[in-house]
Amino acid sequence: MSLQGLISGSECAVPFNPLSQVLKHTEGDRSLQQDRVAGPSSSRLQHLPSTASAPGAERDLALARQFFDGNAPQAGASAFALATQLPHAARPMDVAMRSGPDLGKAWSDIQGRPGLQSQTPRSQAGPQMSSHWATEFSSNSAMSLHGPAQSGSVQHSEYNQSSYMQSSMYRPMTGSGYMYGSSFSSVGTPLQMSDKGKGKEIDFEAAFAEATASFSSQADSGRIVEVEDDVGDLADTLQDTNLAEQDGAQSEAEQYATDFQHMWDQLQNSEVPPPQEDMTKWEAQFNQLMNSQRDNEENFSEYGDFARQVWNEDQSNYDFTTSESRVEFTNEGLPILGPYTFEKDNRHLDPSTSGRSHLQAAKDLLEQNGSLSEVSLLLEAAIQKGELGEGGYESWIMLGEVKSMDEHEDAAMRALTEGTRRAEEAGAAGQGMLSLAISYTNESFERASHTMLLQWLKARFPDYHISEEAWKSLSGAGWHSHERVTEAFLGLARVQYSGGEMDPDVQIALGVLFYASSDFDRAKDCFEAALAVRPKDYLLWNRLGSSLSNGSKPEEALGAYREALQLRPTYTRAIYNVGVACLNIGAHKEAAEHMLGALAMQEVSGGAKSDQLWYTLRRVFQSMGRQDLADMAKATTDVEAFRREGFDF
């Protein structure tokens, strides 16, 4: 009858829940491996409920629960789940069962019928087992106090190995489950005849407690000699019980299912910390897996490099480009820009004003929220007169930063390139690099930005180890260097975080990196973190706004820009960004007015007007469908002309 069930049994649970399969598998592996590795006697105790430490890992329970829930509707699934779960908690019992010779036979029986295992009528098997255990237990504990556990360890690990090698997905885990089933089904094991009679329910509980008690009292010393005997004994007992029982099992099954449910609940409710060993091993394995994946990625980038190489060769003998003005790049992706071009007719170069330090004047003006164009003219004059400030780089870097704020990115990059070079020569490497990296990001020179950020990181935190791979990645594909550089910065940020500090500059750099990969939410978080330390930094407010704006939240961005402009009303870039946000919202007229306002401000101070502003203004007019205005919007036009068109700025 049971064989019948084995063949045509209901298709319960396991094979139809592939996900739980996988989980089970992983979980099963762990515990099995641990048994093998940690040796029989010491780790064994962990799994027993009565020993204080750790009976049944919490994770085991969670996984089992998942499995359990998933299959709840199916009849008998619960019993089965318990059958698989119990071994952890009550190993002595399952051990006893396994040691029987008929088990081996049953196992090979099962093996001979692929696919059948999963269909073992578990609803019967599980409960049956319980009764098995009950009897087994009473006799076992009577026979020898220590025996079962030891034989269990030995047998168990052997068994593990064999089932492991089968490498079938669910076998390691469900193994114990259907083993019961098989031993039962091949011999037939109704329990009624056993000495315990009808009170199985109580017996089981009692036996269980008894067994666990006997275990807790066990010492660690090995008892290998005894084991042999035990196995024999157990085998005999098994045989006896098996022979004694024949029918009626089926009907009993239903009844026991509820008992198991009960037991199961108890198990589930016990608060048990997961064994530390399991966790660390799991983590190690996980890391290993991740690393192997990473290696694959490296190969990818190598391929990228190869493609690049091929391309470079290709390029030399296939001249598809005729332009001389094409931007050249260094191996690290840094654009090779020409030298900085100074403004002609700089009135500050007039000898009559030379009495005062231009650099100081520029600093003062910047302090007083003066016009940025004016500041940059002062700085240019200072540089042209050889007044380079601290270390011979201060004026250059300041000029670059002011130019960037004033929406002249190209000039900013040139000045900053010069400034960082001088700073490096003066032994103050790192100065201005962050600003330069940001300028590169704005101009979509991604790899240049990565290179600059990594160089800054090295200069700023000489003690922080930057992996060789990160440096190498700089000459590879942009997305690859992005990953590597971000990794390096995150590593540092974590070290700092664990040390209880938070460096706003590191956060800014991370923000720029996330911004460059269009990860605007994380960029926003980084800039906000930096702002928490420097709430008065208008540059940061603008960067926050820009992350929000490009992250499709132009409305929220306006709030951040407002903060920036309150701190610095002449901040051209923030005004420009407000215009862009308005354009993206669809408020074209306002967008145009902001652009015009910024242009007017630059005009007043007599500096160069930003091409970027004009260009964006033209786009605004086009979006409005005013081609006539778009045609007007060019550098030679007086900004005031637009007032007549009804723009108020």
Add this chain to the structure above:
Amino acid sequence: MSDIKEPGFKSSETLAALAAVFAGYNDEEKKAQIKKTNGIFELRVKNAEGKEGVWTIDLKSTGSVYKGAAKSKPNVTLIMSDETFQQLAEGKLDGQKAFMTGKLKTKGNMMFATKLDGVLKAAKTKAKL
């Protein structure tokens, strides 16, 4: 410009926006853009329904976007899904990465395709850091 749009293709809207941008360039900017890129992209985009749309971005002679196959030999033909194109345009997907993962296929000068990123970025006015 409106004839660039094609129902069922999200990318056609991006391309229409790009066409508007190109039309907005004055001569000088157009020249600069052409110099910077100097080539012709032919885009073959497959949408979810399996239909294929073909557009061309000419940044070699005219500096324009139009529907249909390239009128003169393209430097590169890019074959991808509508979704991939959208991600490229939004900067969420890197062109090289897309190529490596097989989302983007090319005919012709493969490395020239990497310039598409920069071209597409011009389609949207972005705030600056």
